[in-house]
Amino acid sequence: MNLLSLFNRHRSTAPVARERLQVLLAHERALDGRADLAAVLQQEILEVIGRHIPVDRDKVLVKLERGGHVSTLAIDIEMPEAALARG
Amino acid sequence: MSKVMVVTSGKGGVGKTTSTAALGAALAQAGQSVVLVDFDVGLRNLDLILGAERRVVFDLVNVVQGDAKLPQALIRDKRLESLYLLPASQTRDKDALTNDGVQAVIAELRERFDWIVCDSPAGIEKGATLAMRFADVAVVVANPEVSSVRDSDRIIGMLDSKTLRAERGEDIEKHLLITRYDAARAARGEMMKVEDVLEILAVPLLGVVAESPEVLTASNLGCPVTLHNPTGPAARSYSLAARRLMGEDVPMEAPASRRGLMSRLFGRKAAA
Numbered sequence: 001m002n003l004l005s006l007f008n009r010h011r012s013t014a015p016v017a018r019e020r021l022q023v024l025l026a027h028e029r030a031l032d033g034r035a036d037l038a039a040v041l042q043q044e045i046l047e048v049i050g051r052h053i054p055v056d057r058d059k060v061l062v063k064l065e066r067g068g069h070v071s072t073l074a075i076d077i078e079m080p081e082a083a084l085a086r087g
Numbered sequence: 088m089s090k091v092m093v094v095t096s097g098k099g100g101v102g103k104t105t106s107t108a109a110l111g112a113a114l115a116q117a118g119q120s121v122v123l124v125d126f127d128v129g130l131r132n133l134d135l136i137l138g139a140e141r142r143v144v145f146d147l148v149n150v151v152q153g154d155a156k157l158p159q160a161l162i163r164d165k166r167l168e169s170l171y172l173l174p175a176s177q178t179r180d181k182d183a184l185t186n187d188g189v190q191a192v193i194a195e196l197r198e199r200f201d202w203i204v205c206d207s208p209a210g211i212e213k214g215a216t217l218a219m220r221f222a223d224v225a226v227v228v229a230n231p232e233v234s235s236v237r238d239s240d241r242i243i244g245m246l247d248s249k250t251l252r253a254e255r256g257e258d259i260e261k262h263l264l265i266t267r268y269d270a271a272r273a274a275r276g277e278m279m280k281v282e283d284v285l286e287i288l289a290v291p292l293l294g295v296v297a298e299s300p301e302v303l304t305a306s307n308l309g310c311p312v313t314l315h316n317p318t319g320p321a322a323r324s325y326s327l328a329a330r331r332l333m334g335e336d337v338p339m340e341a342p343a344s345r346r347g348l349m350s351r352l353f354g355r356k357a358a359a
């Protein structure tokens with residue numbers, strides 16, 4: 001093991017785990033019919049936008065912050081220039 | 088008033104049986120009368136963790152099917168006189184348990200004990216749903232790891248829909264117990280922090296049990312960890328959790344790092 005690999009192994013993977021779980025569980029809770037409002041909003045907002053412009057799922061960043069009192073939902077959608085010009 | 092508590096997780100190997108034994112023993116050490124009920128029919132292990140494997144004569148299935156009376160099947164712990172075990176059957180299949188049969192046994196146990204602690208099998212099949220069916224309180228055991236947290240979320244959903252209390256529109260008291268936690272790795276961003284798991288699952292925290300060698304030592308010896316080494320970190324976490332279950336307002340303690348920086352460095356060097 002060299003010095004460099006010692007530093008490399010300190011890369012944070014916990015935030016990746018956390019974010020993957022948040023996205024996955026929002027989806028699974030919706031399937032179970034126990035989605036919270038944030039998850040329902042996430043789905044519906046995507047559908048509404050999808051009606052006007054083609055949304056590439058890979059270009060959609062969804063962040064769901066769940067808290068005891070307040071949950072926040074941030075959706076970052078990359079919109080193709082062509083679609084906007086048409087409107 | 089008696090309380091029926093299920094210890095559950097969905098995923099296997101996260102520490103349900105260890106936690107059932109440790110929490111049950113801690114409640115008994117605090118003066119409560121406790122019975123631990125093993126619902127893992129076909130794969131019983133609570134008897135082994137409690138060191139009572141050679142004293143099993145009758146089991147839960149025998150009682151449910153009327154082949155034995157409840158007092159014949161109850162095994163009293165040799166160390167704690169208010170701690171009992173109702174073992175699972177090792178030979179029968181899981182269909183041997185029926186809803187009505189389990190309900191009758193739980194009702195009988197309610198008359199004799201303060202706490203009826205049900206050790207759930209892994210999975211979401213009949214054994215797991217029966218273990219949670221009559222619970223007033225649920226302890227969801229999770230490791231700070233993606234598959235365990237996902238399965239815990241599923242189990243929380245089942246607690247809110249499949250239990251008798253949920254069907255009656257009553258609340259089921261849910262608690263999260265995080266086990267195998269490594270504070271040092273969490274601090275380095277290698278493991279989800281307690282706060283991350285809490286935010287995702289949105290269930291109040293009962294306690295955090297650090298990854299600890301004493302848990303294996305205790306299981307080797309067939310002794311709940313709270314009895315084997317009462318002053319160790321794992322025992323302390325379980326004892327505080329038991330007091331919280333009893334309604335005491337016990338402040339959370341920051342989980343200690345398992346090893347210091349120096350020992351980590353030396354440990355790593357030795358491993359490399």
